[in-house]
Amino acid sequence: MLAEVAEPGRHFLAHKxxxxxxxxxxxxxxxxxxxxxxxxxxxxxxxPRTLDAEADLYEIKNYRGLLFICRRARGVSSRDTNDKNS
Known part of the structure; x- marks a missing residue:
């Protein structure tokens, strides 16, 4: 596993x-x-998912991007999550 991926991932999981x-x-x-x-x-x-490739990159790098990936892995769409929060 690449240290440049593993360490930030471990840190995020543990601290966030x-x-x-x-x-x-x-x-x-x-x-x-x-x-x-x-x-x-x-x-x-x-x-890209949006018209702005930079916005896509930002989303992947931030907390929301990781939550999106985790929800997708669990089979939960962002629409399902938004409906519950409304």
């Missing part, structure tokens, strides 16, 4: 979410078993 890496990995393995495959898409989109 309060979750140990082992819990996240265990959850991922359980989802792989449950779904019989990777629980999220590993494709690269052909086009």
């Amino acid at each position: 979410l309060g979750i140990p890496v082992s819990v996240v990995i265990n959850s991922l393995y359980r989802q792989i078993i449950y779904r019989h495959g990777i629980p999220f898409s590993l494709t690269v989109p052909s086009e």
Whole structure:
């Protein structure tokens, strides 16, 4: 695992979410078993999701971007989350 990815990821999990890496990995393995495959898409989109590629990059790098990825891995859409918060 690349240190440039692992260390910021560990730090974020521990300090922002309060979750140990082992819990996240265990959850991922359980989802792989449950779904019989990777629980999220590993494709690269052909086009940005918004008209502003910089906004896409910013979203990926910030907290909301990570939460989006985690929700997507769990199969929860952002629309479902927004409906619950309204």
